[in-house]
Amino acid sequence: MGVLIQNSKYLDFLTKLGIGGAHPGGINLTKEIFKKETIKKSSRILDVGCGTGQTAAYLAYKYGAYVTGIDISPIMVAKAKRRIEKKHLAVNIIHCSVEEIPLPDSDFDFVISESVLSFANKPRALKEIFRLLKTGGRFVAIEQTINYPLKEDEETEIKEFYGFDSLSTKKDWVTFFREAGFEHIRIQKNTAIHSVPDFHYSEDIAPEIYEIMQKHFELIFKYQGNLGYRIYTCTK
Ligand SMILES: C[S@@+](CC[C@H](N)C(=O)[O-])C[C@H]1O[C@@H](n2cnc3c(N)ncnc32)[C@H](O)[C@@H]1O
Secondary structure (H helix, E strand, O other): OOOOOOOOHHHHHHHHHOEEOOOOOHHHHHHHHHHOOOOOOOOEEEEEOOOOOHHHHHHHHHHOOEEEEEEOOHHHHHHHHHHHHHOOOOEEEEEOEOOEOOOOOOOEEEEEEEOOHHHOOHHHHHHHHHHHEEEEEEEEEEEEEEOOOOOHHHHHHHHHHHOOOOOOOHHHHHHHHHHHOOEEEEEEOOOOOOOOOEEOOOOOOOOHHHHHHHHHHHHHHHOOOOEEEEEEEEEO
């Protein structure tokens, strides 16, 4: 299977610096969300777009659960595997796209996606996630959400820089989840929780990477009233 890596300056920056917990709220928000879910040692959990594997490692360590992480970036996959090996955890890391995951149907009790789906084709990714979940399985997503539709040039600026496939409002997300077959869709907002990310630097970090970081902060500031995120939970 060919793995297609989208053109995203932002993902170049994240992968080269190896930023772990690269989602709003970071690992502390992840911990808070999973406290409310019923996770057992026998639970099978899939982290789509696992990045450097911070969440996957946490879930395996904390709950002793069977965790699998997948990511489209070979650099992230290598960094995640290194983290898992160092911690002597039994987490399976696979290099693939969330749109086409080489795993059997109905194999997971939980799927988590943390700042990933906007980079992918959402209907295709959600169809895969739905396929992989057992009936009654839970999907947890912390995903970028716009508060209102943007002007065309603004939308282009954001999509081009981040390599987003699309920008979605809360209502758009709910439609995507429903169309994929999900039920009991719940939306939460939690802007009170923050975390310090961890870093797994590559050896070859070009100076442009720091310019990309600066541009990222400029865009966050420019669109601060609109570019946000929500926590979505739903059931198959
Ligand atoms: C913002 S980072 C978040 C990483 C991780 N979830 C975290 O919170 O630290 C987005 C991640 O999604 C991955 N990604 C982007 N498009 C993807 C796709 N189509 N399939 C799988 N992973 C993808 C990127 O390589 C990157 O690791």
